[in-house]
Amino acid sequence: MRMAKEITIALAGNPNSGKTTVFNNLTGARQHVGNWPGVTVEKKEGTCRYQGYAIKVVDLPGVYSFTAYSIDEVVARNFVVEEKPDAVVDIVDASNLERNLYLAVQLMEMGTRLIVALNMMDQAESRGYKIDVPQLSYLLDVPVVPMVANRNRGTQELLEEIVKMADGEVQPRKFRLDYGREVEEEIAKLEELISQDDELSQRYSPRWLAVKLLEGDEEVVKTLRATKE
Ligand SMILES: Nc1nc2c(ncn2[C@@H]2O[C@H](COP(=O)(O)OP(=O)(O)OP(=O)(O)O)[C@@H](O)[C@H]2O)c(=O)[nH]1
Ligand SMILES: [Mg+2]
Structure with a gap:
């Protein structure tokens, strides 16, 4: 018997965007609920097998940004930055696209292998929004999978993209926000x-760490002090 290749993916996204619904679609009954170490934020992990892969799926707390102001933000951000999952699936609410893409841009800046799950397509359609999915994918330069998670639509397509990314068929994009000459000079030094x-x-x-240090991000400063003492 061939051994399954093990990979870890994280489900990130704004509160109420459908993360847990996608998580349940992917993992079915094969899940475990615990707490993140040291905090009472619920941690949900499950597994899923697909095309020779054993995929560990982690449902992250819902957040609007990764600025680390709340415990949920710290937990979600630390997992993405420190555990470096093989892919991050950002569950985006298609009926609130602009607000939701803020998190996607932050994930891109963190250098993650990102897949955008464009969920709630039914709601977007009922509001009369027509989203050009291939164009969105082209502009962001990441795979975009339209979904209606509560009707289990798009799960298979999402698994296809996850496996493609794990196989190295999709290269993680090199995304870089340009902060302008003066700030870029300081980023380069750090x-x-x-x-x-x-x-x-x-x-x-x-680069991500340099930007956070320049922002004076308290969580990052605290962690660095602790490691460098
Ligand atoms: N119309 C519609 N509803 C959906 C869709 N996906 C999920 N929902 C519903 O949206 C609600 C929120 O879904 P959850 O999966 O709990 O969202 P979540 O992102 O885990 O929420 P938090 O964990 O609270 O951040 C639930 O009532 C789901 O049934 C979808 O594609 N279309
Ligand atoms: Mg949830």
Whole structure:
């Protein structure tokens, strides 16, 4: 018997975008509910088998951003940044596309292998929105899968994209927000320093860490102080 290839994917997204519904569609009864270490935020993990892959699925807390102001944001962000899942599926509410894409851009900046699950397509349609899915995928340069999760529509297509990404058929895009000359100069200096530190550069994307340090992100500053003492 061939061994299944094990991969981990995380489901991220705004509150109420349908993460748990997608999670249930993917994992069925094969799931486990616990808590994230040290915090009382519920942690849901499940598994799913598809085309020779054993896929561990982690349902992250719903967040509007990754600025780490709330415990949910810290938990979701730390998982993505430190555990480096093989892919992050961002469950986007298609009927609130603009607001939801804010998180997608943050995930792109974190250097994740991103798949956008464009959920609630039924609601978008009933509001008269016509979303050009191929064009959205082209502009973001990430796979976009339209879904109606509560009717289990799109699950198969999502699994196809997950497996394609795990097989290396889809290269993670090199996304870079340009912060302008002055800030970019400071980012470059910090990035250089971070890259020289093996421990830090293995743990974090140097550019992402540099941006967070310049922002004065308290969570990142706190973690760095603790590791560098
Ligand atoms: N119309 C419609 N409803 C959906 C769809 N997907 C999920 N829902 C419903 O939307 C509600 C929220 O879904 P959840 O899966 O709980 O969303 P969530 O992202 O896990 O929410 P939080 O964990 O609270 O952030 C539920 O009532 C679902 O049945 C969809 O594609 N279309
Ligand atoms: Mg949920």
